[in-house]
Amino acid sequence: MDNNAPATDNPVDYIQHHLQPLAVGDGFWRINIDTMFFSILLAGIVMIVAYRVGKRVSDGAPTGMQNVLESLIDFVNGLVKEAFPKPNKIVGPIGLTIFVWVLLMNAMDLIPVDLLPKLADMMGIHYLKVVPTTDPHTTFAMSLSIFLLCIYYNVKIKGFGGYMKSFMVHPFGIYLAPVNFILTLVEELAKPLSLALRLFGNMFTGELVFLLIALLPWYIIPIPGSLWAIFHILVITLQAFIFMVLTIMYISMASEESH
Amino acid sequence: MNVTATLFGQMITFIVFVWFIKAYLWEPLTQAMESRTKKISDGLAAAEQGQKKIEQATIEFSTRIDQAKTQASSIITDAESKSKNIVEEARVAAREEAQKIAKTSSQQLEQEINAAREKLKSEVAAMSLLCAEKIISKEIDKKMHDKIIDEVVNK
Numbered sequence: 001m002d003n004n005a006p007a008t009d010n011p012v013d014y015i016q017h018h019l020q021p022l023a024v025g026d027g028f029w030r031i032n033i034d035t036m037f038f039s040i041l042l043a044g045i046v047m048i049v050a051y052r053v054g055k056r057v058s059d060g061a062p063t064g065m066q067n068v069l070e071s072l073i074d075f076v077n078g079l080v081k082e083a084f085p086k087p088n089k090i091v092g093p094i095g096l097t098i099f100v101w102v103l104l105m106n107a108m109d110l111i112p113v114d115l116l117p118k119l120a121d122m123m124g125i126h127y128l129k130v131v132p133t134t135d136p137h138t139t140f141a142m143s144l145s146i147f148l149l150c151i152y153y154n155v156k157i158k159g160f161g162g163y164m165k166s167f168m169v170h171p172f173g174i175y176l177a178p179v180n181f182i183l184t185l186v187e188e189l190a191k192p193l194s195l196a197l198r199l200f201g202n203m204f205t206g207e208l209v210f211l212l213i214a215l216l217p218w219y220i221i222p223i224p225g226s227l228w229a230i231f232h233i234l235v236i237t238l239q240a241f242i243f244m245v246l247t248i249m250y251i252s253m254a255s256e257e258s259h
Numbered sequence: 260m261n262v263t264a265t266l267f268g269q270m271i272t273f274i275v276f277v278w279f280i281k282a283y284l285w286e287p288l289t290q291a292m293e294s295r296t297k298k299i300s301d302g303l304a305a306a307e308q309g310q311k312k313i314e315q316a317t318i319e320f321s322t323r324i325d326q327a328k329t330q331a332s333s334i335i336t337d338a339e340s341k342s343k344n345i346v347e348e349a350r351v352a353a354r355e356e357a358q359k360i361a362k363t364s365s366q367q368l369e370q371e372i373n374a375a376r377e378k379l380k381s382e383v384a385a386m387s388l389l390c391a392e393k394i395i396s397k398e399i400d401k402k403m404h405d406k407i408i409d410e411v412v413n414k
Contacts, residue, residue, distance in 0.1 A: 025264070027263075028262070028263055028264060029263070029264050030263045030264065030265070031263065031264050031265050031268065032263075032265045035265060035269070036265065036268055036269070036272075039269060039272060040272055043272060043275075043276045046276075046280075047276070047279050047280075047283075050279065050280055050283050050284035051279075051283050051284075053284065053288070054283040054284045054287045054288065055283075057287045057288055057291045058291065059290075059291040059292075059294040059295040059298060060295070062291075062295075066288070069284065069288060070288060070292060073285065073288055073289060073292070074292070077289070089281075090277075090281065092285055092289075093277055093280050093281035093284075093285040094277050096280060096284075096285060097273075097276050097277045097280045100280075101273075101276060132269075135265070137263065137265040137266045137268075137269050138269050140266055140269075141266050141267075141268075141269030141270040141272070141273055142269075142270075142273050144266075144270065145270050145273050145274060
């Protein structure tokens, strides 16, 4: 209890304690159990719902959850069709998955910041980070998967030579090939990096603000706490949406014939 | 941040998650939505066709009704005139028959009267002959007198 004791005693300790993930192992095999647990838990919930809806799907009048998911699919499909001239089978599911997953992981932020760590502490788990998207491992896992898919599409559609050529001739023409190569490389690498860091940064600072609010005296907390939570609903949704839209954009850029 | 197994664990989770959503949610739902779109457009087309059919049927119905009405009225007038004719004919026939019957009966009557008269005449003749015979049986030759009487009778 000592580390979780009333925040005002030692604010720095309190915040550092909250930002410490529950991890096992060393070096490469260091695994953040809390991140894995909550992200897989949320994914599992979505999968169960998806499986139940998908099994009983009807092409008559849709009801209940099917209605919700159909409007979501329509929404994602609209974005995909805008970005893709040719139909693509995998982008839609990726976009939907990202949106739902990121939205739910972000939404963990709205659970009172001390609640789950406190409960875990009572059960003998002394460190717990509840929001998986405040762990860069999660955001980079998604952005790197998408980056690999982009490379796959680049090579598949332009051919390996064509892909390398796009590094050489873009944006200044073939005579400045080395400059082009560096510029394009930075541009390409910036995509997954910015994608992951944007989400991570937003969620991390959001969590940090909640922690700072939690340091205030209890009778002041409700006002900034509720205001920040309401504002954060917007951030949560917006970040999930941005992540999805950029994913669709990047994959569509990768699968274009040539610049 | 160090590259750790967490990153790869999350990547695997992500890939499995995407695959699952694609296989169990996205594909059945998009298919259902497409087939629903098709169903609805089919249904609308069918409804339009049905509407057209109803209009056609209404038109046909009213023309048929009109036809039937005219047919019925013509049948009725036919029947009426026929029945009038039949009645008229029957009346004529009956009258003729009555007249015929009356005629034949009057003829018969006349014949019978004539026959009776003839008979009476001959009987009267016979009686008068008998009387005359009795009166003058011994005076005159029977054959001569027969001749005279016959002449009288025939006159």
